[in-house]
Amino acid sequence: EIVLTQSPATLSLSPGERATLSCRASQSVSSYLAWYQQKPGQAPRLLIYDASNRATGIPARFSGSGSGTDFTLTISSLEPEDFAVYYCQQRSNWRYTFGQGTKLEIK
Amino acid sequence: QVQLQESGPGLVKPSQTLSLTCTVSGGSISSGGYYWSWIRQHPGKGLEWIGYIYYSGSTYYNPSLKSRVTISVDTSKNQFSLKLSSVTAADTAVYYCARDGGDGYPIDYWGQGTLVTVSS
Numbered sequence: 001e002i003v004l005t006q007s008p009a010t011l012s013l014s015p016g017e018r019a020t021l022s023c024r025a026s027q028s029v030s031s032y033l034a035w036y037q038q039k040p041g042q043a044p045r046l047l048i049y050d051a052s053n054r055a056t057g058i059p060a061r062f063s064g065s066g067s068g069t070d071f072t073l074t075i076s077s078l079e080p081e082d083f084a085v086y087y088c089q090q091r092s093n094w095r096y097t098f099g100q101g102t103k104l105e106i107k
Numbered sequence: 108q109v110q111l112q113e114s115g116p117g118l119v120k121p122s123q124t125l126s127l128t129c130t131v132s133g134g135s136i137s138s139g140g141y142y143w144s145w146i147r148q149h150p151g152k153g154l155e156w157i158g159y160i161y162y163s164g165s166t167y168y169n170p171s172l173k174s175r176v177t178i179s180v181d182t183s184k185n186q187f188s189l190k191l192s193s194v195t196a197a198d199t200a201v202y203y204c205a206r207d208g209g210d211g212y213p214i215d216y217w218g219q220g221t222l223v224t225v226s227s
Contacts (some may be wrong), residue, residue, distance in 0.1 A: 034213035043203055043217035044154065055215070087154060092210055093165045094166075096144070096156035 002026055004088050006099035014106040019075040021102045023088035028068045032090055035064055035073045038101075039084045047086075048073060078104075109134040111204045111218035119198075119225050125191040129204030129218060130184070136162050137182040141209050144214065145178060145189045147200040155200075159207075160187055194225045 015018055023033065031051040032038035036044035046055040049095040051071055061076045075082055083106050088099040115127035129143070137142060149174060150179035158168035160178045168176050177190040204218040 014137070030211075036214075043220050044214075045217075046213050046215055049213040055213075073223070087136045089154075089214070091207060091212065094210065096146075096214075098154040107111040 001095060002029060002090055002092060002097050004090060004097055004099035006086075006088060006102050008102060009100070010103045011107060012105050013078055014107045015078050015080055017078050019073075019078055019082070019104055021073040021086055021104070023066075023071040023073070023099050025069045025071075025090065029090040029092060031066075031067045032092060033066070033071050034089045036087045036089060037082075037084050038087065044087060074102075080106075109206060109216045111206065111216055113202060113204050113218045113221040115221065115223070117222060117224060119194055119223060120227050121195055121225055122193055125189070125194050125198060125202075125223055125225070127189045127202055127204075127221065127223070128186050129188070130186050131206075132185070132201075134206075135182075136180060136185050138162070140208065142209055143180065143187045144205045144207060146203045146205055148203070148220070149197075149200045152210075157189065157202075164183065196225050199223065199225045 005024045008020045033051045035048040052064045062105040063074045065072050085101045085103050087101050110132045110154045119125045142159045145157040158178050160166045160180050161220045175192045180187040201220040201222050203220045205214045207214045
């Protein structure tokens, strides 16, 4: 099973600042990594797929990068609505795994 | 626009079987090309994949839950279902149904989720 490890667990920043979230895979997932945003009481929402492609309707301030085992989600300038929990996810060999999440909170 | 909606009891007694159904609208399960999943989230915790099914009936389960899980599909109703047997309080969670395109593809649609509490 591929294990995804996200860091940091919690990130405290202010609106307007840049956020950098990390996801590391225990073995290569090529570029087949997705990022999701989850707000309280809501289902996760797809932000990024194939490591760097924004999903439909996702603002340009969200970007993803990486391949193999190391991936990054960057939010260039935080808006108030961006404070949420972010998960990375991969699907390979007929199994899903998720990272444990990074909580992005207002400083 | 594809929509998924979970339904089922919100309270299940310990040792009983949890049963949920996901109704899909805006797209046909039988058209193929997608996998239909169950994912759960324990209160305040991360996401755990339970398993998924293809329209043909092929299933894949999380090995940690495999002995207790059954996922089935009813293409005539455009629904798929989850049964989780011998539940305990540790199975209390929000259960989501979702869709993805297979290995390498993301989960592009999610249901809103339904909280299932296991308690006597």
